[in-house]
Amino acid sequence: MKPADYARLLLLAAIWGGAFVFLRVAAPVLGPAWTVEIRVLLGGLALLAWFRLTGVEIGLQRHARTYLLLGTAIIALPFVLFSYAAMHVSASLLSILNATAPMFGLAWSSALGDERLTARKLAGLALGAAGVALIAGPQELRAGAHVHPALVAALAAACAYGMTGVLMKRVAGAASARGMAAGNQLAAALVLLPLLPLLPPSAVPTALVIANVAALALLASALAFVLYFRLIADVGATRALTVTFLIPAFGVLWGRLFLGEALPAGVLAGGASIVAGTMLVTRG
Numbered sequence: 001m002k003p004a005d006y007a008r009l010l011l012l013a014a015i016w017g018g019a020f021v022f023l024r025v026a027a028p029v030l031g032p033a034w035t036v037e038i039r040v041l042l043g044g045l046a047l048l049a050w051f052r053l054t055g056v057e058i059g060l061q062r063h064a065r066t067y068l069l070l071g072t073a074i075i076a077l078p079f080v081l082f083s084y085a086a087m088h089v090s091a092s093l094l095s096i097l098n099a100t101a102p103m104f105g106l107a108w109s110s111a112l113g114d115e116r117l118t119a120r121k122l123a124g125l126a127l128g129a130a131g132v133a134l135i136a137g138p139q140e141l142r143a144g145a146h147v148h149p150a151l152v153a154a155l156a157a158a159c160a161y162g163m164t165g166v167l168m169k170r171v172a173g174a175a176s177a178r179g180m181a182a183g184n185q186l187a188a189a190l191v192l193l194p195l196l197p198l199l200p201p202s203a204v205p206t207a208l209v210i211a212n213v214a215a216l217a218l219l220a221s222a223l224a225f226v227l228y229f230r231l232i233a234d235v236g237a238t239r240a241l242t243v244t245f246l247i248p249a250f251g252v253l254w255g256r257l258f259l260g261e262a263l264p265a266g267v268l269a270g271g272a273s274i275v276a277g278t279m280l281v282t283r284g
Contacts, residue, residue, distance in 0.1 A: 005235050012227045013243045017250025019220035020091035020098070021258050023083055025212040026205075032083035033199040037192045038213050040075060043221025044185030050222070051182060058179030060186070066175045071187030074164045079188070080195075081157035088150035090261045093135065095251020096271035097154040099244055102282050103128045104162025112166055124280030127273050134270030177232065181225035241282055245275055 001009075027035045051058055060067070085094055103125055109115035136151050172180065205213075231240040248271055255261035263271075 001235050001239060005231065005239075008227050008231055009240075009243055010246070012224055012231065013246035014250045014254075015219050015224045015227075016243065017095055017247045017252075018254050019216060019224075020082075020086065020094045020251050021254045022212040022216045022220060023086035023094070024091040024255075024259060026209050026216065027083040027086040029203050029205050029209045030201045030213065031199050032080045032087070033192055033195040034201050035083045035213060035216070036076065036079040037189055037196060039079065039216040039221055040071075040185040040192070041189040042214065042217035043225075044182050044189060046218055046222040047178075047182035047225065048186065050226075051178060056178055058176065058182055060179075060183055063173070063175040063179060063183060064187075066171055066173060067180065067183035067187040068191070069171055070167060070180060071184040072191050073167060074160060075184050076188035076191045078157035078160040080192070081153040081160070085150040085154040085157070088146040089154070090255055090263070091259060092252040092255035092261045092263050093151075093267060094154055095255070096135065096248045096267070096274060097132075097151070098158055098161075098251075099248050099271075099274050099278050100128055100132065100155065101158040101161035102241065102244055102278050104159040105165050106162075106281050108162050108166045114166060114169065120283075121281050124277040127277030127280065129277075131270040131273030131275075131277060134273065135267050177229040181229055185221060244278055244282070248275055 023035065030038070048058070048060075082094060082098075106115060106117075106121055106125065110117050132155065136148070168180075175183070228240060228243070231243075252261075252263065252268075252271070
């Protein structure tokens with residue numbers, strides 16, 4: 001990896017770690033459906049405009065079915081689940097739980113026969129499970145009635161993220177990575193439209209809320225996807241996946257700096273266990 005690749009990796013981790021802070025500010029006001037709708041619609045349109053300016057053809061009509069399936073499964077579903085979770089638990093905690101996505105990816109791949117479980121990968125899964133158990137201990141569960149459902153929603157979102165590899169292998173076809181970055185988001189925006197009247201915002205958004213949801217769309221979706229697919233093209237998917245190890249560090253840092261969040265020692269220990277398990281799973 002060149003210095004420019006490391007710079008992109010750190011920037012991507014910083015942005016995706018910050019996404020949970022943006023969610024924590026926007027979701028309690030806008031609700032999960034409107035937060036995600038604005039995010040994916042603006043993010044998808046921004047990428048579409050950029051690709052057209054640069055002459056990149058993404059085949060919206062030609063690959064519409066692919067974008068619709070992937071946009072529903074790996075964009076709309078996990079984004080809504082994480083947005084719901086962000087209404088009730090800290091951004092720091094969500095960034096840690098997000099790191100379980102590669103473990104769920106291994107479980108999906110193994111269940112479908114795409115990947116073989118090794119002793120090292122099983123140890124990684126065990127470490128990850130232990131970390132989740134530490135995070136979801138009695139101390140956290142007593143913090144509020146909605147904490148447990150929020151933790152389940154965040155883990156379900158990570159599970160949906162874990163489907164990315166197996167779904168892309170089976171349905172992506174000739175669709176390009178850039179095409180999926182924009183097309184999947186636009187498809188997700190279409191899928192979420194029926195939910196908007198059923199789950200309205202709880203209050204009129206302030207300028208701060210609008211700024212945070214705009215950051216979700218333009219930074220965490222549009223710019224971040226460009227950086228991520230550029231990394232995959234330059235250094236390969238395996239090295240690009242190392243961003244997963246860095247996101248919790250930035251998520252905890254931004255949560256502390258901007259929201260004043262402080263995590264109990266048990267939760268931090270659980271986070272360290274999850275990151276260690278993720279490293280074993282992805283490098284085993």
